[in-house]
Amino acid sequence: MIANVFMGLGLGITVYYLVQELPDVSSRPQYAPIIGMPQFMSIVIFAMEAIGVVMPLENHMKTPRHFLGLCGVLNQGMSGVTLIYIMLGFLGYLKYGDETMGSITLNLPQEEIAAQIVKVLIGLAVFCTYGLQFFVCLEIAWNGIKERFSNKLVIREYFLRTLLVTLTVALAVSVPTISPFIGLIGSLCFSTLGLIIPAFIEMITFWEEGFGTGYYRIWKNVLVIVFGVMALLFGSYTSILDIVALYKP
Incomplete structure (x- = not known):
């Protein structure tokens, strides 16, 4: 819930920047070259990465049958997320065109305090949800090695968590x-x-x-x-x- 608040505030400020002095839609190309289609599809497929938490969430629900279905929890939640993706993609490209960067927050004016607040809010949102996103990876890694230890399992599990998180953060910083x-x-x-x-x-x-x-x-x-x-x-x-x-x- 806290992460949703942080992310909502960050998205709100980002949209505020995007709708300022928007150019005419006709000033942007309607279609991209076909050669860029593979990269587009790769990024779209990457957006599926959260699918790894679907089954663990369903298994831990009190009423798992409410998770799927036309009006299930998954469809209700992902419908809103999909609309936000479409809105940000449309407004971001309309605002910045071919200068749109990999993360729309990088296009925001770096010298303004509100733009810096967006980065802090999104960082806090990621911090609050990283444990959930990392749950499946950690379970697989820990179940593969915990049989080798006979004592201090909790401490060793926390060490593994810390190590994996540190490695992923270091990788993100290095790119x-x-x-x-x-x-x-x-x-x-x-x-x-x-x-x-x-x-x-x-x-x-x-x-x-x-x-x-x-x-x-x-x-x-x-x-x-x-x-x-x-x-x-x-x-x-x-x-x-x-x-x-x-x-x-």
């Missing part, structure tokens, strides 16, 4: 321009873990039960796998080219 790396992570990791592998798992799960009328599950999963493979290949290729160009002397 000056994040956009190409977001695309690479999205295309390389999430296209595999979020699209290709789940499609195979569903086909294996329903192998004996059947794939539904007209084998719709097979057709659906084949399309998902093809899309995931294309995102993996083309997205990784373009992201690597962008990273090489970024650090090329």
Whole structure:
């Protein structure tokens, strides 16, 4: 709840900056070159990274059946998030055009106090929610090594938490321009873990039960796998080219 307040305030101030002296919509190109499509899809796939907390949240709910469905908790929550994504993307590009940076907060006037407050608020929001986002990674890592220890399990678990958080923060600080790396992570990791592998798992799960009328599950999963493979290949290729160009002397 506290993180939502911080994020809401930060978004409100950001939108205030974005709507100031907006240029005419016709001054911006309506379509981007097709060559930029792989990088776009890689970043879109990266936005799926929070899907890793969906099953743990559902499993810990008092009434898990309310999580899914047309009017379930997931759809209600993600509908609002999707609208915010669309609004920020539209206003951000309309305001700054091709000068729009990987994080819209980097386009805000750095010398103004309100812009600095936005960064502080978003940083606090991330600080409050990082434990939830990191829950699945930590559980996998800790379950893989805890059998090797016989005592002081709590202390060792906290040490692992601290180590992993420190490594991720150090990695974030060491990367000056994040956009190409977001695309690479999205295309390389999430296209595999979020699209290709789940499609195979569903086909294996329903192998004996059947794939539904007209084998719709097979057709659906084949399309998902093809899309995931294309995102993996083309997205990784373009992201690597962008990273090489970024650090090329």
